[in-house]
Amino acid sequence: MTSARADDAAPSAPSRTVLDADAIRRAVRRMAHEILERHAGAADLVLMGVHTRGVPLARRLAHDVAQIEQATVPVGALDVALYRDDYARIGPRPLERTHFPVDTEGRTVVLVDDVLYTGRTVRAAMEAVIAEGRPAAIELAVLVDRGHRELPVRADYVGKNLPTSAGEVVRVRLEEHDGVDAVSIERP
Amino acid sequence: MMTQDQIALDERPAGAGLSHLLDVDALGADQITAILDAARTFQQLAARPIKKVPTLRGRTVCNLFFEDSTRTRVSFEIAAKRLSADVLNFSAKGSSVSKGESLKDTALTLQAMGVDAIVVRHHAAGAPHQLTRWVDAHVLNAGDGRHQHPTQALLDLFTIREHFGQLDGLHVAVIGDVLHSRVARSLVQGLRTMSAGVTVVGPPTLLPLAVGQWDVDVSHDLDPVLGKADVVYLLRVQHERMSEQFIPSVREYARLWGMDGRRLRRLSEHAVIMHPGPMNRGVELTADVADAPNALIARQVANGVAVRMSCLYLMLGGERA
Numbered sequence: 001m002t003s004a005r006a007d008d009a010a011p012s013a014p015s016r017t018v019l020d021a022d023a024i025r026r027a028v029r030r031m032a033h034e035i036l037e038r039h040a041g042a043a044d045l046v047l048m049g050v051h052t053r054g055v056p057l058a059r060r061l062a063h064d065v066a067q068i069e070q071a072t073v074p075v076g077a078l079d080v081a082l083y084r085d086d087y088a089r090i091g092p093r094p095l096e097r098t099h100f101p102v103d104t105e106g107r108t109v110v111l112v113d114d115v116l117y118t119g120r121t122v123r124a125a126m127e128a129v130i131a132e133g134r135p136a137a138i139e140l141a142v143l144v145d146r147g148h149r150e151l152p153v154r155a156d157y158v159g160k161n162l163p164t165s166a167g168e169v170v171r172v173r174l175e176e177h178d179g180v181d182a183v184s185i186e187r188p
Numbered sequence: 189m190m191t192q193d194q195i196a197l198d199e200r201p202a203g204a205g206l207s208h209l210l211d212v213d214a215l216g217a218d219q220i221t222a223i224l225d226a227a228r229t230f231q232q233l234a235a236r237p238i239k240k241v242p243t244l245r246g247r248t249v250c251n252l253f254f255e256d257s258t259r260t261r262v263s264f265e266i267a268a269k270r271l272s273a274d275v276l277n278f279s280a281k282g283s284s285v286s287k288g289e290s291l292k293d294t295a296l297t298l299q300a301m302g303v304d305a306i307v308v309r310h311h312a313a314g315a316p317h318q319l320t321r322w323v324d325a326h327v328l329n330a331g332d333g334r335h336q337h338p339t340q341a342l343l344d345l346f347t348i349r350e351h352f353g354q355l356d357g358l359h360v361a362v363i364g365d366v367l368h369s370r371v372a373r374s375l376v377q378g379l380r381t382m383s384a385g386v387t388v389v390g391p392p393t394l395l396p397l398a399v400g401q402w403d404v405d406v407s408h409d410l411d412p413v414l415g416k417a418d419v420v421y422l423l424r425v426q427h428e429r430m431s432e433q434f435i436p437s438v439r440e441y442a443r444l445w446g447m448d449g450r451r452l453r454r455l456s457e458h459a460v461i462m463h464p465g466p467m468n469r470g471v472e473l474t475a476d477v478a479d480a481p482n483a484l485i486a487r488q489v490a491n492g493v494a495v496r497m498s499c500l501y502l503m504l505g506g507e508r509a
Contacts, residue, residue, distance in 0.1 A: 090506055095201075131241070
């Protein structure tokens with residue numbers, strides 16, 4: 001993903017926190033409300049988190065949906081490495097487990113990722129979902145939309161729009177992976 | 189400036205960037221682990237309605253077989269096709285050209301056609317290595333003479349790890365014609381790299397002289413080894429060895445080195461039986477052993493495709509240095 005790992009940033013890199021733990025919690029909560037509002041409930045939804053940080057975000061959305069509507073939404077995980085368009089250029093990436101919790105036929109699949117940037121990961125994710133079956137619709141929820149799209153992709157649910165320059169790195173840290181919740185912009 | 193590409197390079201698995209797969213000895217534990225880890229994903233893919241992924245779209249893999257081996261060739265072919273590579277099968281058997289010359293000519297032809305990977309089986313040890321000098325393509329050794337059969341060893345390691353959850357600390361008895369077996373050479377190296385213990389078991393005539401330098405235990409008696417083995421790995425008896433008088437008779441081989449119901453009962457409760465195939469029922473093992481619930485022989489075959497997909501995936505991506 002576009003977010004860098006903790007050890008990628010030089011210690012002296014100027015870093016600006018744009019979302020703290022409370023802001024992330026509120027953004028996820030609002031997205032859960034928006035998903036329920038658009039679908040008039042949680043029936044026939046599947047949340048598919050895109051590895052790595054989309055997976056805990058999808059679980060959080062499902063948790064909030066359950067609190068708001070007392071409804072259970074199945075949560076799955078998607079690894080898109082085998083569907084990416086940069087394999088020939090960059091090479092293999094580590095493969096994570098892909099898991100579809102239910103048959104997607106006739107359901108709306110909501111892809112969940114941390115950062116929306118070029119749109120290439122989302123394109124690969126759509127291909128991975130369609131390889132598994134034919135959902136009624138695919139939607140996209142992202143914690144951060146940082147712009148600079150290279151494909152005609154847009155998100156249906158956005159936690160925060162974050163104008164960035166291409167030289168900046170948006171770093172998303174989540175409790176489940178990084179021990180802390182924070183979104184920051186770094187200029188290496 | 190840090191770019192998205194550099195981040196991706198940072199996350200590359202240890203097996204990535206491997207140019208050729210010739211020899212298990214050349215693989216480190218981290219590379220073997222990366223190959224086995226990726227194979228787990230490809231194994232899951234085999235259970236899905238669409239078993240194919242677009243990863244190797246536009247790449248060409250050539251299966252170049254100078255020796256017959258339907259199962260290995262088919263396994264590689266399925267692996268490449270499930271990754272969306274174009275596959276061409278080049279069977280060079282029966283060529284009237286002298287062997288060395290014909291390998292080079294074939295290599296140059298494939299080079300001119302622009303294949304990206306060559307899967308080669310050859311009766312001469314070192315032929316795959318020789319091939320790497322003539323072509324730019326990635327070379328995967330699918331068995332060369334008595335030398336190596338790395339993907340067989342990797343699928344065996346995968347199968348053992350799948351069953352036991354780990355390789356470290358297990359004890360594997362490799363039984364039979366070790367002398368002529370490329371499978372044994374590759375497997376023993378892989379097991380040692382992954383910190384599994386090995387006892388090589390067979391008659392002195394069928395063990396290589398160099399076995400003393402292999403960092404394994406050696407036994408010329410099967411029965412004492414059975415109780416402590418977690419894995420009993422039976423090597424195939426190649427019938428041409430009979431005429432070469434390495435073993436007195438098939439019946440004697442079966443009596444001394446074969447797994448039968450009596451020996452099966454002497455194994456520890458959790459032990460498993462493996463065989464690289466094709467099996468000679470009644471020689472290396474009796475039919476009831478081959479069909480026993482703790483025989484992993486069918487798993488080995490199924491896992492072969494996933495492990496070969498993993499090797500192709502890790503090797504063929506990215507721009508060549």
